[in-house]
Amino acid sequence: xxxxxxxxxxxxxxxxxxxxxxxxxxxxxxxxxxxxxxxxxxxxxxxxxxxxxxxxxxxxxxxxxxxxxxxxxxxxxxxxxxxxxxxxxxxxxxxxxxxxxxxxxxxxxxxxxxxxxxxxxxxxxxxxxxxxxxxxxxxxxxxxxxxxxxxxxxxxxxxxxxxxxxxxxxxxxxxxxxxxxxxxxxxxx
Amino acid sequence: xxxxxxxxxxxxxxxxxxxxxxxxxxxxxxxxxxxxxxxxxxxxxxxxxxxxxxxxxxxxxxxxxxxxxxxxxxxxxxxxxxxxxxxxxxxxxxxxxxxxxxxxxxxxxxxxxxxxxxxxxxxxxxxxxxxxxxxxxxxxxxxxxxxxxxxxxxxxxxxxxxxxxxxxxxxxxxxxxxxxxxxxxxxxx
Numbered sequence: 001x002x003x004x005x006x007x008x009x010x011x012x013x014x015x016x017x018x019x020x021x022x023x024x025x026x027x028x029x030x031x032x033x034x035x036x037x038x039x040x041x042x043x044x045x046x047x048x049x050x051x052x053x054x055x056x057x058x059x060x061x062x063x064x065x066x067x068x069x070x071x072x073x074x075x076x077x078x079x080x081x082x083x084x085x086x087x088x089x090x091x092x093x094x095x096x097x098x099x100x101x102x103x104x105x106x107x108x109x110x111x112x113x114x115x116x117x118x119x120x121x122x123x124x125x126x127x128x129x130x131x132x133x134x135x136x137x138x139x140x141x142x143x144x145x146x147x148x149x150x151x152x153x154x155x156x157x158x159x160x161x162x163x164x165x166x167x168x169x170x171x172x173x174x175x176x177x178x179x180x181x182x183x184x185x186x187x188x189x
Numbered sequence: 190x191x192x193x194x195x196x197x198x199x200x201x202x203x204x205x206x207x208x209x210x211x212x213x214x215x216x217x218x219x220x221x222x223x224x225x226x227x228x229x230x231x232x233x234x235x236x237x238x239x240x241x242x243x244x245x246x247x248x249x250x251x252x253x254x255x256x257x258x259x260x261x262x263x264x265x266x267x268x269x270x271x272x273x274x275x276x277x278x279x280x281x282x283x284x285x286x287x288x289x290x291x292x293x294x295x296x297x298x299x300x301x302x303x304x305x306x307x308x309x310x311x312x313x314x315x316x317x318x319x320x321x322x323x324x325x326x327x328x329x330x331x332x333x334x335x336x337x338x339x340x341x342x343x344x345x346x347x348x349x350x351x352x353x354x355x356x357x358x359x360x361x362x363x364x365x366x367x368x369x370x371x372x373x374x375x376x377x378x
Contacts, residue, residue: 023299023302024301024302025264028266028267028269028298028299028302029264029265029266029299029301029302030255030258030264030265030266030267031264032255032256032258032259032263032264032265033259033262035255036259058247058248059247059248059251059267059269062248062251062252062255063251063252063254063255063265063267065252066219066221066224066251066252066255066256067221067255067256067259069219069221070221070222070225070256073222075214075218075219075220075221076218076219076221076252077217077218077219078217078219078248078252080217080248109217110212110217110218112213112218113212113213113217113218
């Protein structure tokens with residue numbers, strides 16, 4: 001998606017070789033006009049797929065997911081991260097390693113909000129090693145829900161997550177796919 | 190706001206006397222159509238105030254804030270919670286106690302995204318003891334930004350936060366104000 005690629009080129013900052021900061025418009029300060037354009041693109045790509053719910057993970061997926069969900073006219077559920085292993089109540093849960101913060105989070109969703117009848121669109125801001133997205137897929141599987149596909153804002157295609165998840169048969173639509181960031185220069189696929 | 194009150198009456202669950210669960214439509218599963226109606230109401234209430242940015246706090250404020258911000262045509266910044274006291278980089282920060290989870294979070298915003306020229310609308314899902322909202326006000330003060338006011342979805346008016354923050358001169362517009370929840374029965378102001 002050209003609008004997102006141009007924005008990354010203009011305002012993205014490469015740090016330590018493989019960290020891409022897009023916090024000026026995507027995941028700290030958030031350009032909701034850009035999010036609406038992204039939502040429209042996913043609505044076009046997943047038209048006719050019967051998406052009835054968007055599933056995302058806190059925190060930086062939530063804003064993108066909510067605005068995208070408006071385009072589909074469906075509710076959003078966000079999976080919650082917890083450092084506690086003892087989670088009370090009737091939840092689906094999965095362990096997700098964090099590459100940004102280190103350690104492992106237990107990620108949970110209330111069983112009331114993921115149903116076997118659901119046709120889910122998964123939304124997240126980044127796809128790199130794929131841990132968060134695989135966590136969402138695991139939660140959907142526990143619920144017996146159908147994963148229609150995943151809408152990702154920025155995929156670091158030189159990391160293995162996207163390839164591995166597509167090989168499982170999950171449709172992944174990333175609006176910007178980065179091939180390399182060598183010497184701080186961002187190249188798209 | 191009648192639509193929100195009716196929804197709370199129909200789907201809100203009172204637990205342990207003073208906990209109100211609205212996770213079916215507000216802060217776990219999220220009804221983005223309801224959020225758009227809430228955003229329109231805040232846009233009406235704060236019309237002409239020159240709001241140029243929405244400031245919220247992760248995680249459950251983010252969805253509401255993003256959809257409300259569309260009505261104002263402005264970006265959103267969300268303050269991030271961290272359990273780490275050693276935060277790297279150029280950030281404003283404040284300590285915020287958590288009544289839900291216990292303990293204290295360090296809440297941060299990058300200095301790049303809060304400016305002395307900003308006229309901020311603060312958005313959050315709940316106002317009870319006021320700790321989170323006071324944290325956002327403190328971050329705005331550090332930046333020298335103007336707080337135009339706060340848009341809250343659900344205020345527990347029987348807890349002291351709203352009263353204390355209004356006494357400081359901050360305009361607080363809560364779309365549903367709960368006077369009492371005795372015996373599980375929700376009464377609005």
